Amino acid sequence: MSVTGSTLSRRALGRELRRLRTAKGMTQAEAARAGETSPQSIGRIEEGQSTRVTKMMVNALCDAFDATNAERRTLLGLVSEVRAAREHGGGWWRAYADADLPSGFDHYLALEEAASRLTAWKVTVVPGLLQTPEYRRALAWSEIPELSPEVIEGRIELAARRQTRLEDPELSVDVLLSEAAVRDRVGGPGVTADQLRHIVAASERPNVSVRVVPFSAPRHLGALVGSFILLDFAELPQSKLTEPSIVYVEEYAGDLYLEREEEVDRYRNALREIDRVALDHHMSRDLILAVAKEYGE
Template identity: 70%
Template sequence: MSVTGSTLARRALGRELRRLRTVKGMYQAEAARLAETSPQSIGRIEEGRSTRITSFQINALCDAYAATDDERRILLGLVQEVRAARERGGGWWRSYADQITGDFDHYLALEEAASRLTAWKVAIVPGLLQTPAYRRAIAWAESPELPTDQIERRVEWLARRQRRLEDPSLTVEVLLSEAVLREEVGGPAVLAEQLHRLAELGALPNVSIRVVPFNARSHLGVLVGSCFLMEFPPLPQSKLAEPPIVYVEGYAGDLYLERDAEVEPYRNALAEIGRVALDESKSRRKILAVAKEHRA
């Protein structure tokens, strides 16, 4: 069992517990009292976040929610999946916890678990595709007071994260506004190197990089803002299907959207943006042409 199983099992466990509680018409505070934990812990469990939960607590919640035998069996099985993964250790990024800001470790766990990532970026190259120099320039802009060794730690964990691109079970589709190719992060030489890297990565069989040019017809991308759609494989043991999740990164906080009514508008917007994007061949030529401009 891997950390992938842990992440998806936690989500499935939380989603099912939230459904049962809602059907019962019970508040989180009451559920917490019956499970001998805090309302905050119940909230974290239902959100699929990393937190301790025992079989005793699951049984207590099943009793309170009047769960069926099958529902109880599934929940207890999910707890076992989470526990087995935890005993094998956390994700690789835990060793870089001092360099991961906010709640981004939750995103990393989801990214590691995903089987398909679709991204739309309006200004900055997504982290999975960044060069060390490009990432270094962003890190200095974000935290100019940090010492060099901490900046280099951030660059190091980014490189570790990018190994996921070598996994053929992951499909990555990236849609970039032409503005991303023009924003001189780190200066023209750094950006030119980054654009050449994009051209290289776009040649990978599991990676698609396409550009939406400035002269593209009107599209939802100008309204939606940068976002990621993450899709997941079935759980390794229970084989339960995992619904997709949309990640919206904000300067002051992040959003994780997983309800159908929240995900579908983003899925439709990404499809619309994809319709006005250049194809992969034309995108590569566009990227290299702009890189040449920056080199000059």
């Protein structure tokens, strides 16, 4: 099991325990007494945060919540999944701690690594999974000019490591790009031209799709909702539970993780509207290459 499975299994464990506690009508403080822990620990567990959870504690909570045998087996299986992932070690991105990652971005990296499908709508910037080193370097300099060359190179190495996920046939990547993102000259025309040719090359992978929403497209929701990424997940290996999808919204002042069903559904509906006005794969490829030729001359 992938180490990042701990992110999903922790979320699933917390969700199931919260459901049982709520159905029993118990408070977190009452659950804490039953599990011989603190209310703060119960809160962290229910939120899927990294904290120590033992089978003894979960068994005590199951007794207090009157869990069925099937529910108990599911919860204990999730504890085993969390433990197996923890023993495997931390996420690979821990090696890039010196790259001065934005606060909380390691959480996104864990979700990205665990996702089975990633759908992105980008208004102005090419998504990280498709960025060339030169494009990433230019973005980093413009975002935080005072960053040291060492930190920037660390970020570039991190981006390259992330992109190895594109080699995983079990991951599907669908990217919808605004024409503005295609035409934005990041790092100058030469860097932009190389970036665009790289996008076309990546889109030739069987599990990667890139389509463009042209300036001429009818008015659509994409102009209103802004850039976001929808992450879907496969079922967990032991418990067979499937974690709910998450919408990741990257903001300049901080990131948002949306997972309530009604929130995710709104963004999924927006993607359908954006998809409706996007060019097909061949027309998108032609547009991207035309802009690359224009900038590469």
